[in-house]
Amino acid sequence: MRERSSRHKPCRFCEDKTPYIDYKDERTLRRYIADRGKIIPRRMSGVCERHQRQLTHAIKRSRHIALLPFLSEALK
Amino acid sequence: MRTYETTIILDAQLEEEMRDARVERYAQFLTDGGATEMTIDRRGTRRLAYLINKRDQGDYTFLRYIAPEPLPADLERETRIDEAVLRFMTILLHPRPLAETERLALMGLAPKADGVVAPSDDDRDDDEEDE
Numbered sequence: 001m002r003e004r005s006s007r008h009k010p011c012r013f014c015e016d017k018t019p020y021i022d023y024k025d026e027r028t029l030r031r032y033i034a035d036r037g038k039i040i041p042r043r044m045s046g047v048c049e050r051h052q053r054q055l056t057h058a059i060k061r062s063r064h065i066a067l068l069p070f071l072s073e074a075l076k
Numbered sequence: 077m078r079t080y081e082t083t084i085i086l087d088a089q090l091e092e093e094m095r096d097a098r099v100e101r102y103a104q105f106l107t108d109g110g111a112t113e114m115t116i117d118r119r120g121t122r123r124l125a126y127l128i129n130k131r132d133q134g135d136y137t138f139l140r141y142i143a144p145e146p147l148p149a150d151l152e153r154e155t156r157i158d159e160a161v162l163r164f165m166t167i168l169l170h171p172r173p174l175a176e177t178e179r180l181a182l183m184g185l186a187p188k189a190d191g192v193v194a195p196s197d198d199d200r201d202d203d204e205e206d207e
Contacts, residue, residue: 023167024138065083065165066124066134 011048013055021054023061029068033059037072077112079169080148081140084155085162088121088133098160099137102151109150111143128162140169 013021023029032040032047032055039059042052062068084102086095103116119136128134148166155164 061165061167063125065085065136065163066126066128069125071126 009046011046011051013051014048018051021051021058023058023065024067025058026062026067029055029059029062033068035072037069077142077144079140079142080166081138081169082148082151082164082166084137084139084164085124085128085134086137087129087131087160087162088135089131090135090160094160095135098158102154103139105151105154106139106141106143106147109143109147111141111147114139114141124162131162134162 021028032045034040039056042049045052047055059068063070082102084099086098088095090098099116099118103114106114117138117140119138121133121135124132124134152164152166155161
């Protein structure tokens with residue numbers, strides 16, 4: 001059986017010691033949404049559980065104030 | 077008293093003076109209601125990610141303030157009936173009264189110093205007060 005790699009890339013927000021994921025920071029948040037506009041799961045983005053929760057919250061707020069799309073323009 | 081942040085998106089088709097007057101009016105409303113330490117962050121006109129009321133441009137303003145608890149609800153009642161406001165959202169920046177340094181850092185008024193800024197994540201359970 002192949003052994004699972006133990007190399008684990010630490011969460012970017014943990015590395016930066018981000019105190020608060022800002023819903024107004026559209027540029028950062030855009031990195032965590034797919035082309036469709038969906039939130040990228042943490043198994044793909046490598047964000048830790050705590051920060052993924054904060055990130056999700058921020059993205060949803062950002063969508064509400066139309067900084068981010070619910071659905072990307074191309075798919076409408 | 078709690079720290080709130082209200083986002084107001086105004087219709088960008090209105091004249092600039094009218095938009096400024098609106099922001100001024102809402103700031104005054106908050107001050108009259110007992111809000112303190114207000115910062116008004118005008119970000120200006122930008123494209124909306126999707127159409128709201130058939131508009132594709134909005135004028136963004138962020139108001140950060142410390143206010144007694146019923147005040148944001150009163151403000152939202154005002155903004156809801158205002159046709160110039162495309163969208164509004166009020167969030168609780170922090171649920172417990174903050175230490176002075178924490179609060180300033182959170183409001184972007186002071187440079188971040190080590191060990192001062194971050195309120196612990198367990199406390200940061202903001203709730204949203206919105207439609």
